[in-house]
Amino acid sequence: MTEYIKDIPLWDRLRSTDKPIVLYGMGNGADMIIEVLDSIGVQYRDVFASDGFVRGHSFHGKKVLTYSEIKEKYGDFITLMTFAVHDAPTLERVKEMSAECEFYSPTVPIAGKGLFTFDYLKEHNGDFDRAYNILCDEKSKSDFTDVLNFKISGKTDYLFRSMYEKERLYEDILHLSDEEVIVDLGAYDGDTIREFLSVTGGKYKKIYAFEPDEKNFRKLTRKTEALDNIERYNLGAWDKKETLFFAKKGARSSRKDEYGIPVNFDSVDNVVKDEVTFLKMDIEGAEAKALDGAGETIKKYLPKLYVCAYHRNEDMYVLPQKIKDIDSRYNVFFRHHPYIPAWESNFYAVINGNK
Numbered sequence: 001m002t003e004y005i006k007d008i009p010l011w012d013r014l015r016s017t018d019k020p021i022v023l024y025g026m027g028n029g030a031d032m033i034i035e036v037l038d039s040i041g042v043q044y045r046d047v048f049a050s051d052g053f054v055r056g057h058s059f060h061g062k063k064v065l066t067y068s069e070i071k072e073k074y075g076d077f078i079t080l081m082t083f084a085v086h087d088a089p090t091l092e093r094v095k096e097m098s099a100e101c102e103f104y105s106p107t108v109p110i111a112g113k114g115l116f117t118f119d120y121l122k123e124h125n126g127d128f129d130r131a132y133n134i135l136c137d138e139k140s141k142s143d144f145t146d147v148l149n150f151k152i153s154g155k156t157d158y159l160f161r162s163m164y165e166k167e168r169l170y171e172d173i174l175h176l177s178d179e180e181v182i183v184d185l186g187a188y189d190g191d192t193i194r195e196f197l198s199v200t201g202g203k204y205k206k207i208y209a210f211e212p213d214e215k216n217f218r219k220l221t222r223k224t225e226a227l228d229n230i231e232r233y234n235l236g237a238w239d240k241k242e243t244l245f246f247a248k249k250g251a252r253s254s255r256k257d258e259y260g261i262p263v264n265f266d267s268v269d270n271v272v273k274d275e276v277t278f279l280k281m282d283i284e285g286a287e288a289k290a291l292d293g294a295g296e297t298i299k300k301y302l303p304k305l306y307v308c309a310y311h312r313n314e315d316m317y318v319l320p321q322k323i324k325d326i327d328s329r330y331n332v333f334f335r336h337h338p339y340i341p342a343w344e345s346n347f348y349a350v351i352n353g354n355k
Helices: 010-016 028-039 067-074 089-102 120-124 125-134 138-153 159-163 166-174 190-198 216-225 286-293 294-302 315-326
Strands: 020-022 044-047 062-066 078-081 103-106 181-185 206-210 232-234 242-248 261-266 280-281 304-308 332-337 345-351
Touching: 020 028, 044 067, 062 067, 067 181, 089 103, 089 159, 120 125, 120 138, 125 138, 125 315, 138 159, 138 315, 138 332, 166 332, 166 345, 181 190, 181 261, 190 280, 216 232, 216 286, 286 294, 286 304, 286 315, 304 315, 315 332, 315 345
Parallel strands: 020 044, 020 078, 044 062, 078 103, 181 206, 181 280, 206 232, 280 304
Antiparallel strands: 242 261, 304 345, 332 345
16 A cells, blocks of 8 residues: 555654644644654644634643734744544634645544554555455545545545545445344444434334443433333443443543443343344444454344444554455445544445445
8 A cells, every 4th residue: 555655754744844833722632642742852832723712721831822823923834733623614724724834634543552654554555455455446445545645644635535425325335224223332422323313214123322431321321212122231342241441431532441440341242132234333443343243243134334444553454354254245335524633434334235
């Protein structure tokens, strides 16, 4: 896949520039990017927020400026966006800012360790090539290379070029019916259940919802209480029954941490004793383990698969191979939905003749 990379890797660009570097946004994402900058010996000058969000506060000892103040102070500068966006107005604003200054959205891992660098891509070049060749249509292959280019370069143009509206996914690939038996791994507060039901007109056969975080599970229970024939499990999805540990509670991105809070995990094969027609996984880096733990169910029922591919560096090549290893008849698609950075980059799989 290295032959598809078109730009200078972002971290190399930052090491070599004489331009002032500024951070757009605050919070956990900015903390992670600052940690990376420190590790490669790169300094940032200032932090700014959108003009309407600046309230005279500071971040890491620096006064938070407005974008207007940054432009006046520096003129020519590099912006590193430190947060995720998916709403249309903010995405449009990112386009505008990208036209006004040198603008990047760095990729830092959500789960696992290590940066997604050109060296990482070279090290796993054969793995990425095999994943690329598994993909069953030209749109998937084009989007796959665009997302890789984005992860290496940080340039948002690659994501804007590949963005694919969720509505088209259900029309073009998944074709959900009103007879689905849905297994939702990482159900959060029922948000994707609501998304699925908006497609099926609120009709379905049965729903199994897994959510490991207690606070999120309470939200899920409350927000799905009007639904019939739904089974909710305060469990994480894994390859076997096991107690693991979560870093925090109540967040959209709750994830495993050996020093965190004990949480029960189990496999789909152990828990779901029923036909499954649609299996969704958005489980903060546990997708590979959960596929292993759902292997028998998938082999038996050949459900439609919706597997998120953006939590770990290796997800882009490990997950499609696992799907094909379970059953080689699966057609595997890759799509990136409107989001910066490359969150909501997912694999979708359906059996030949059922797409």
